[in-house]
Amino acid sequence: MSVAKDKTAEKEGGLYETVKVIIQALLIAFVIRTFLFQPFNIPSASMVQTLLVGDYLFVSKYAYGYSRYSIPFGIVPIPGRIFASQPKRGDIAVFKLPKDNSTDYIKRVIGLPGDEIQVTGGVLYINGEEVPRERVADYVDVGPNGREFRAPRYRETLPNGVSYEVLDTEENGLFDNTGIYKVPEGHYFMMGDNRDNSTDSRAQAFVGYVPFENFVGRAEVIFFSIREDTPIWQVWNWPWAVRWGRIFDSL
Template sequence: MSVKPPGIDWKKELRYAVLLGAAVMGIWSFVAKPFYIPSESMVPSLLVGDRLVVAKYAYGFSYLSPFVPVLPKMEGRLWGKMPERGDIVVVKAPSDQKDWIKRVIGLPGDTVQMQEGVLYLNNTAVPKRPAAPTMIPESENMPCARPEFRVVEAGGAPFCRYPRFIETLPGGHSYAVIDLLFSYADDTPPVLVPQGHVFLMGDNRDRSADSRFSPEEGGLGMLPIENVIGRAEFTTFSLDGSQRFWNPVSWFTALRGDRAWLSLRDGDE
């Protein structure tokens, strides 16, 4: 004697789907969210194609969340605190309202200036020492910035060989930057960071729209702390751009194995 299988309880399934969606949105809004690196502004610390986790709770909570369309705008932050100099943060850019990632350089009350490619904080040059060049494998999403930086290893693999420097901020946080050539952003007037704002820069000093540029110029300007979404914690995996949706094998061959689970809160020496 056969037994007729029970039918699907669509109300129960819908309830589970709604609860799952609410849980995911809650985690993204208040705990952590994934982020994808779309540009070269944070090279060499981050490469195009890196995926990482951003802690949403690190600096408290503002109105900037997936629930923006249905919640009223809040002024200030709930349980808010300022980032530390050297933190890598994801922010909401005022110029296009998209998520950008930069490094915190200046805090309220700091005077920030660039002179001939050297960063000055409060009229004191931030130590910047030469380090071994960074060697980044050339890939579909990371072509070399200029032909003169492209080198080919003995085995035939092309790399982008960029001059690298180590900056050390007050407080001791060190990180790597690349500075390929002179640009007008290497010389800027001194600016005072207002209360409730931060000054941000990309580690790739020649290819970063950041607080050196106003929102009208496509940059960040002095960014209100409410626009800071969270702190970058660690990478999860990275793709070199060669993956193809219709070719599952390429999803694995495109992986950069050495880019997984890298802490983004450690110094770079």
């Protein structure tokens, strides 16, 4: 065999190996994204201060088992849920908006199937019992325009002991006084931590009760965070724009 043929064969072999490695990497990424962890970013302020606009987080796909919404584009018509594990009160979960079954939402699990949920004077009630909340220091943030934003903040503790902080930015807000919501079987009641800036299960016409089938996964950890006024691709601004203290915060 000539030297030229040897070089051609070597190039073809090298190209084959490169293509094989790329395909294997894509398959591994697909498996991880579909069955283990999926990245999400936070586009709105509905979960402030727990989650900020510009946070990037991993959601565990296996936490609640798998439904057709676990598979990209819903290409596998899984009936109901397999390997199901029920969401716990206080979990931060990603789900498909029941109104269109395609838009990703992230909220906190507040009501379980059969629960009665009500908000009175901004205070949460579960099954007729007031959920304790303790006033803590105001939440303070500085916007892109340099203006300071300050909001009353409370530490809320659910009946199972899960504790987190919520904001109450508006007295007598739209959903500060509600009727009683009776959570249907197989559904969950979701709320944002930024109570006056969250469209959630209290807005029955827009979100309402979330079917278990619509759950995508549970938020686990923030793996990256950058100020909302800085695009992630502007790497030259990272030293000043990245919120270094939030990286690897567990949820």
